[in-house]
Amino acid sequence: MKKIENSYKKSGVNISLANKLVEHISQLSKKDVKKTNSRSKKDVIGGFGSLFDISNLKIKDPVIVSCTDGVGTKIDLANKFKKFDTIGIDLVAMCVNDLIVQGAKPLFFLDYIAVGKLNLKKTKSILKGIFKGCKISDCKLIGGETAEMPDIYSKDKFDLAGFSVGIVSKKRILDKNNVKKNNIVLAIPSNGIHSNGYSLVRSILKKNKLPKNLKKTILKPTRIYTREILKLSKRKLINSAAHITGGGLIENLLRSIPKNLSLNIDLSKIKIPEIFKWLKSKNISDQEMLKTFNCGVGFCLIVNKYNVKKIKKIFPKNCIPYEIGFISKNINKVKIIKSLKW
Secondary structure, three states, X not given: OOOOOOOOOOOOOOHHHHHHHHHHHHHHHHHHHHHHOOOOOXXXXXXXXXXXXXXXXXXXXXXXXXEEEOOOOHHHHHHHOOOOOOHHHHHHHHHHHHHHHHOOEEEEEEEEEEEOOOOHXXXXXXXXXXXXXXXXXXXXXXXXXXXXXXXXXXXXXEEEEEEEEEEEEHHHOOOHHHOOOOOEEEEEEOOOOOOOOHHHHHHHHOOOOOOHHHOOOOOOOOOOOHHHHHHHHHOOOOXXXXXXXXXXXXXXXXXXXXXXXXXXXXXXXXXOOHHHHHHHOOOOOHHHHHHHOOOOEEEEEEEOHHHHHHHHOOOOHHHOOEEEEEEEOOOOOEEEOOOOOO
């Protein structure tokens, strides 16, 4: 009886296909280098380590800031709707939006893609989004890892993780200790759900049909705030900032103020997009909505009142910040002035 020869490919890992993907990424990276002329010819994908030339950065007392994140179970809906070209933008956004909270300019990005079975077309589509996200945030994809793991993930399942590094001058770090009494809290609009709360969204979608007018919204990629926030930071117009992600508005804002100060938030001022109104209608309390979703606020700034007009001029018409509260020295850490207006 002839013995069947074992191989890595037969066990479910296709190295030759993975090499084709690496070559594809490398070619995209080389094109990016030619377009931007931002890296040396040595700084391309495919080596054991990823290189990034910082010799041209003229930053006094530089501090490196790093972030890592994923996109949660939004991935499952990307699989369900067979749409993979935007989930990569989400991945970049979740990382770089954290970097800019401290005033850091994103420099480079690395991705980790784990799959049950490598699908070249799907993975290329995901990478297209990652490259686009990097372009929007003015940083570079310089490396990553694609892991094919049969039995750990089923054939069509995958997961994503992103890693981003930025830089900021020590004197320019946005620190919560810069916040003072009577500072204003500005809300910067989200463009949808972004990348938090999708386990609850998916649970609702199992029992409810999504209205046609909201189908494009459900996978809309997370808004990237990099360019506007860095412009404001350069002009010293921000005291502190918060990226509104898991935990919602209040929890993330509390991370951005010192312990001796308090938040006063008027929830009735929040401009709530239709997707959240639809979710709310599925028997979710206000408290749960605020804790799970951004409810229309993707990013917050804490600023001096006299800078508000200057700040608003920096943003495009569909993303102009607006006042939702102020800072005080109240005994209570958080004071909610009014309820959300649905």
